[in-house]
Amino acid sequence: MSLKEYNKKRNFNETPEPEGRSDDSNQSRFVVQRHQASHLHYDLRLEIDHALKSWAVPKGPSMNTQDKRLAIQTEDHPISYLTFSGSIPKGNYGAGTMDIWDNGTFSIYDNSEGNALEQWRNGSLKIEFHGKKIKGKFGLFRTREVNGRAQWLLIKKEDACATELDYDAEDFSSTAKKKVLAQQQQKPFTLQLPLCWPPRGRNRFRNPAGFTRSNGMGIALSVRYKEEPCN
Numbered sequence: 478m479s480l481k482e483y484n485k486k487r488n489f490n491e492t493p494e495p496e497g498r499s500d501d502s503n504q505s506r507f508v509v510q511r512h513q514a515s516h517l518h519y520d521l522r523l524e525i526d527h528a529l530k531s532w533a534v535p536k537g538p539s540m541n542t543q544d545k546r547l548a549i550q551t552e553d554h555p556i557s558y559l560t561f562s563g564s565i566p567k568g569n570y571g572a573g574t575m576d577i578w579d580n581g582t583f584s585i586y587d588n589s590e591g592n593a594l595e596q597w598r599n600g601s602l603k604i605e606f607h608g609k610k611i612k613g614k615f616g617l618f619r620t621r622e623v624n625g626r627a628q629w630l631l632i633k634k635e636d637a638c639a640t641e642l643d644y645d646a647e648d649f650s651s652t653a654k655k656k657v658l659a660q661q662q663q664k665p666f667t668l669q670l671p672l673c674w675p676p677r678g679r680n681r682f683r684n685p686a687g688f689t690r691s692n693g694m695g696i697a698l699s700v701r702y703k704e705e706p707c708n
């Protein structure tokens with residue numbers, strides 16, 4: 478574990494982010510932050526080996542087993558970053574707004590290939606999230622290296638929490654929702670109708686009507702995943 482790179486990238490007189498210090502706690506917590514920087518992305522962080530192992534996930538996590546979400550490994554962050562949200566001023570590393578999108582704890586559901594740290598080192602984590610939005614089993618696999626950064630894939634595993642419906646992390650972001658709402662208020666003729674047919678497959682029981690999203694042109698008919706309790 479080293480927070481050297483984290484500290485080197487930041488000027489703590491300017492950024493409200495916490496300074497990188499070692500921390501003895503090890504409670505298997507995780508956070509997913511929505512980071513509206515020069516490019517919108519999500520940051521996934523897992524408490525492993527007294528720091529937060531971190532990835533930038535451009536599209537955010539998905540509960541759909543068909544999605545393979547690219548996760549680019551970034552520098553370890555300090556444990557205190559679990560609760561960080563705020564605005565990183567212009568000119569600083571990661572300048573923009575950081576919101577907490579989801580948090581909770583995680584466990585390793587199959588430790589035949591070692592504990593979380595060993596699996597992270599081996600590039601293959603078999604992880605179960607206990608969050609409010611991301612739940613159940615996932616695989617997190619290292620695939621290759623691009624520009625010195627390890628690329629991983631975050632993939633939902635088939636279980637009671639998984640969905641076959643379209644999943645867009647932005648639909649569950651309170652910040653993004655406010656933006657969509659503001660846009661809709663400027664378009665008085667946009668309609669939003671409930672879907673009349675149930676989505677196919679086993680998800681119809683958990684998401685009987687789905688919900689629609691306006692595309693600004695009228696009515697959008699894509700069936701999307703709705704937050705439902707599972708485990």
Ligand code: MN
Nearest residue numbers: 512520533571
């Ligand atoms: Mn970020």
